[in-house]
Amino acid sequence: MTTNVTTVPAYAAPAANAPLERTTVPRRPVGEHDVLIEIKYAGICHSDIHQATNGWGEGIFPMVPGHEIAGIVAEVGPGVTKFQVGDRVGVGCFVDSCRECEYCLRGLEQYCVTGGTGTYNALDKNGEPTYGGYSTHIVVDENYTLRIPEGIGLDEAAPLLCAGITLYSPLAHWQAGPGKKVAIVGFGGLGHMGVKIAHALGAEVTVLSQSLKKQEDALKLGADHYYATSDPETFTALRGTFDLVISTVSAPLDFSAYLSLVKTDGALVNVGAPEEPVKVNLFSLIGGRKTLAGSMIGGIAETQEMLDFCAEHGLGAEIELISADRINEAYERVVASDVRYRFVIDTATI
Template identity: 55%
Template sequence: LSLPGVAPLLCAGITTYSPLRHWKVGKGHKLAVLGLGGLGHMGVKFGVAFGAEVTVLSSSPSKEAAAKQLGAHKFVVTSDQEQLNSVRGTFDFILDTVSAEHDLNLYLSLLKTNGTHICVGVPSKPADVSAFSIIVGRKSLAGSMIGGLPETQEMLDFCAQHNIVSDIELIKIQDIQKAFDRMIKGDVRYRFVIDMASL
C-alpha cells in the first residue's frame, strides 16, 4: 500500500477499526457513521468492508457525494427533521466520530432496541444524557479509544487485503502553517501527511 495513505491508519484507522471489530459489526447490521472527517471516512471504509449497510449522518448536505464515493449506502442530513425521522429506531450501531458538541439523546433515538452508540470523537464538554434515552430500548452508550499492537497489525493486514488506505493530502513541512490553518477551518480531506523528504 502507499505509505502516505497508510500513515493515518496508525491513528484514525485503528481508532475506528477497533470498536467495529470489538462489537463484531458486519453483514446484516445497519451502521451509522456520525461525522465525515478523518475518523468518519475510515469508519465508512471499514464498515463497508465488514459487510454492514452504512449510512453517513452529517450536518453538511455537501458531503453526500463524498460519502457515496467512499462506499456509504445512504446519507442523512441531520438538520433535516424529515430525514432524521425516517431513520429513527433503525440502526444497530452508531459510530460517533464528532468532536464538536452534539445532542447524544437525539442520536440514541436512532438506534434499534439493544443498539449501541460508540463514541470515538472527543467533545470538549461533558454530554448531557437522559436516562430515558438508554433505558427505553435497552440501548448502550459506549466508547473506544485505540487498539494495541496485535490489533493494529491485524488492521494493517486487513487493509492490505482490501486495499484500504486513508484519503490524504501530502504536504511539505514548509507548508505546515498553511495546513494547520486549513485544518482549523475543516478544509482537509481527510488527513494531512507530511512528506519527510521535504525536511
C-alpha cells in the same frame, strides 16, 4: 543516521497555541530491543491540534505532535527479532505501556492502567518527554512498532495508525458485518475510514453529516446512504434504524437525538473527544436497553490486524500530501473542516 546522533530535525509547538516551527529534538540511542525508523510520512490528526492548544489539558512543551507515522527501519538493536533494516513500519498513538497489567497482558495496551506512554506529549519511563512524528526519525521499542504490508502506500498508510484503528476497533468489537446497519457520524479524517472499513466488513453503511456537500465522496467510498443531520426530518426518518452508531465528531452532540436512531440493544459509540463535557438524558438509554459507549484506538495486535485487513481490501486513507512548512495552514484548515480527508506531511521537507 547512527546511534551516535542524538538530535533530529522536527516541527514543534514551542508553547500552547503557538505556531509550529522548525527545530531539533533529541532521540535516545538505539537500545537492545529498539528500532530506528526513518519517518517518511506523518498524518495530521485533530488530536494533534487539541494537544498543541492545551484543549485536553496542560501539555508538555516544546511539543512535536504526530502519532500517525509511516517509515522505513534504518537500524535495529542487537536483540530485535521482529524487524530488519529496510522493513516498512508504522507507529501509532503510544510507544510503551506497563506490560504487566491485565489489559496489557490481554493485548489491550491502549487501556493500560498506567495510561501507557504516548508517542508525544508524554513522559517515558526515564522521565524524558516523548516527541512525535513531525520529525525525520524516531526510536521505538520493537514491541510497539507495526509492520505495514505491501499493497498500501506509506503515505496512505500513515493515517491508519490512528484514524484507521480508531474506527476498526469499535467496528470489530461491536461486530459490524453482514446484516448489520451501521451509521458513521461525521465524514472527516476518522469518518471516511469508518465508511471504508465498515463497507469492507460487509455492513450496510449510512453517513450522518451536517450537510450534503460530501455525499458524492461518501457514496464513492462505500456508503450505502447519506443524510444531513441539519435536517430535522433525518432523525424522524431514521428513528430506531441502526445496530451501531459511531460518532467521530470532536464537538458536543445532542446524544439523546442520536440515541433515538439506535435499535433496541444497539449501541452509540463515541470515538470523538470533545473538549467540553456533554449531557445525556438517561431516558434515551433506558427506553430500548441501549448502550452509550466509548472506544479508544486499539492494542498492538489489533492495530496489526487492522493494517493487514486494510492491505487485503486495498484500503488506504484519502490524503492531501503537504510540505512541512504548511503545517500551520493545515491546522487552520482542519479546524475549519476543510480537508478531504487527511493531511499527511512529507517528512523529507522538514
